[in-house]
Amino acid sequence: MSSTDTAPSRTASAGTAMRTTAPRRAREGTSERRAGYWWYVLPGAIGFLAVVAVPFGMNLWYSLTSFRGVGDPVFIGFDNYRRLLGDPLFWASFRHSVAFIVAMAILPTAIGVVVAAVLFNYISPKFGTKVASVLRATYYLPQILPIAVAGVLWKWMYQPQYGIINTTLRDLGLGGLAQNWLGDSDLAVYAVMNVLVWLQVGYTVVVFMAGLSRVDPALYEAAELDGATWLQQFRAITLNQLRPEIAVVLITTSVAALKVFAPIFVLTRGGPGTSTIVPAYFSFANFFTTNKVGYGAAVASVLALMISVVAVALLRYQTRNSEGFEDGRG
Amino acid sequence: MAVDSLEKAVVNPATPPAPPARRVKRRKRGVSGWLVLALVAGVGLLMLFPFWIAVVNAFKPAPDYIANGPVSLPTELDFSALVDFWGGVDFNRKLLNSVVISGSVAVIAVALSLLSAFAIGIGRIRGRVWILALFMLAFTIPQEALVYPLFVLTRDLGLYDTTTGVVIILSVLQSAFGTYMLSSVLGTFPPEVLEAARLDGATRFQVLRLVVLPLTRPTMAVLMTFFFIWTWNDFFLPLVLLPSADNQTVSVALGALSGQYTSDPTALAAASLAGILPALLFFLLFQRTLMRGVNLGAVK
Numbered sequence: 255m256s257s258t259d260t261a262p263s264r265t266a267s268a269g270t271a272m273r274t275t276a277p278r279r280a281r282e283g284t285s286e287r288r289a290g291y292w293w294y295v296l297p298g299a300i301g302f303l304a305v306v307a308v309p310f311g312m313n314l315w316y317s318l319t320s321f322r323g324v325g326d327p328v329f330i331g332f333d334n335y336r337r338l339l340g341d342p343l344f345w346a347s348f349r350h351s352v353a354f355i356v357a358m359a360i361l362p363t364a365i366g367v368v369v370a371a372v373l374f375n376y377i378s379p380k381f382g383t384k385v386a387s388v389l390r391a392t393y394y395l396p397q398i399l400p401i402a403v404a405g406v407l408w409k410w411m412y413q414p415q416y417g418i419i420n421t422t423l424r425d426l427g428l429g430g431l432a433q434n435w436l437g438d439s440d441l442a443v444y445a446v447m448n449v450l451v452w453l454q455v456g457y458t459v460v461v462f463m464a465g466l467s468r469v470d471p472a473l474y475e476a477a478e479l480d481g482a483t484w485l486q487q488f489r490a491i492t493l494n495q496l497r498p499e500i501a502v503v504l505i506t507t508s509v510a511a512l513k514v515f516a517p518i519f520v521l522t523r524g525g526p527g528t529s530t531i532v533p534a535y536f537s538f539a540n541f542f543t544t545n546k547v548g549y550g551a552a553v554a555s556v557l558a559l560m561i562s563v564v565a566v567a568l569l570r571y572q573t574r575n576s577e578g579f580e581d582g583r584g
Numbered sequence: 585m586a587v588d589s590l591e592k593a594v595v596n597p598a599t600p601p602a603p604p605a606r607r608v609k610r611r612k613r614g615v616s617g618w619l620v621l622a623l624v625a626g627v628g629l630l631m632l633f634p635f636w637i638a639v640v641n642a643f644k645p646a647p648d649y650i651a652n653g654p655v656s657l658p659t660e661l662d663f664s665a666l667v668d669f670w671g672g673v674d675f676n677r678k679l680l681n682s683v684v685i686s687g688s689v690a691v692i693a694v695a696l697s698l699l700s701a702f703a704i705g706i707g708r709i710r711g712r713v714w715i716l717a718l719f720m721l722a723f724t725i726p727q728e729a730l731v732y733p734l735f736v737l738t739r740d741l742g743l744y745d746t747t748t749g750v751v752i753i754l755s756v757l758q759s760a761f762g763t764y765m766l767s768s769v770l771g772t773f774p775p776e777v778l779e780a781a782r783l784d785g786a787t788r789f790q791v792l793r794l795v796v797l798p799l800t801r802p803t804m805a806v807l808m809t810f811f812f813i814w815t816w817n818d819f820f821l822p823l824v825l826l827p828s829a830d831n832q833t834v835s836v837a838l839g840a841l842s843g844q845y846t847s848d849p850t851a852l853a854a855a856s857l858a859g860i861l862p863a864l865l866f867f868l869l870f871q872r873t874l875m876r877g878v879n880l881g882a883v884k
Contacts, residue, residue: 297699298700306725312733
């Protein structure tokens, strides 16, 4: 975030017409000069009002009403929220969110740290940075794919009769392991999780490799002299030094996992049954499939609240962290 | 498995992905070195496998697939699945829609971001911390909490199922992130440069256009690339706000495919390939920018 100090040299000079540099005008120019900048926020502010603030307010209003998309919303107070708390589907959707946090945040972070450390501290010195960059790009490639495309691709690979996973299992004589991956309500969650890990790993690898590039090589050199093994260096230096990146990545990817929609829509539409339903899809289905707009709005509001809590945690961590940096460097 | 840290290549974070800055003497790689490389490369191949398998099967005649399965190379090159998909969904039209929407959003969102960030980072307007917090809210809020009202509002304004409506909405949402990023970049803008411009009698707008704009061009290029690709990949809002086939984007067209074509084993491979190709093109074009940008967004 931008720092809040104002350089004295800048407050001393007036803004607009500076042909006449009278010191007097410079003094009183400060507030007027700042006011002039408000014009520049205006387009963004109008956009924010029209696209975020007003719609969000409307969504909150809908959540307090009975509204089926046609006619006028009828105020019913907190009934939708009360119903939510007793709705097993609502709880199931958040349980699946936990599974997808594992698949999008925890597993990719764990894998990413190890892969980044191996590429940066092992492959790169032994085989050159070029090899490491190519491997990094390889891991990153799924990230550039539209999720809808990734979904179609994996749906095709998971297909029970002719999909590559089952045909390969049969070819290997392991036909007994062939499953209806996305059609089995016990397996579907894991099948989706697998796709999400594949999608996310590249992001964490890239971020952590960039993080490692700012670590002082002297730390590793010292550890080397002390005879520390690669694993010891990984634990003592890499994990420690990457702590800010790990925290930021964990939080941002958890937010993404709470919001996950497209992979569910494309792969399973929340099914089979409700075995992969998530809050985003649950509210979407209420809005546009069953037309329970008020109820869907309540789900969306609860989701927004949860995500805001996580986002505030991120913000606090980042500000605290950057303050720490400034202190550390004097 | 000790690492000789003297060999460790120094990667300068300012210019990733760093070229080998100096010819490092590579000491013995050893058996364990090759083993680790094989392992990491093996996992990398696993990551690439879905891409490969889509390419192989997109050009395979359906009987060949049924006889030899998905792993084998095609016995003959058959473009019919790809051609069928392309014509069947009018893929040219979707590509055009995606290019127009993503391009417009990238330009408009960067312009909006620059204007707001100029006021926040350079102008240091009062309440900027609160404004930034609001902008941050705009890109963390789940779109589900905005979508129904946006649907109602665009319908009432005659913008439902129009490119214009989607472009406006996505530009604003993405500029929230852009403002956040650019504000912190402009917050560290060298004061002497601004001071010099003001002494030369530059107006606010001249400072923006002649001083700030040229010096922040690299950051803006990163932002524009990201906005383009994010919009290209965006799914949820285009799905809801662009229902008719003529207005659909590539992403939505492919997402709508799920459930179809299940009897034809090569059709989905062809569809996937059609979706992969533009993404791959962007990746090759923008690889450096992308890698730099990921880092820009992740840490501060």
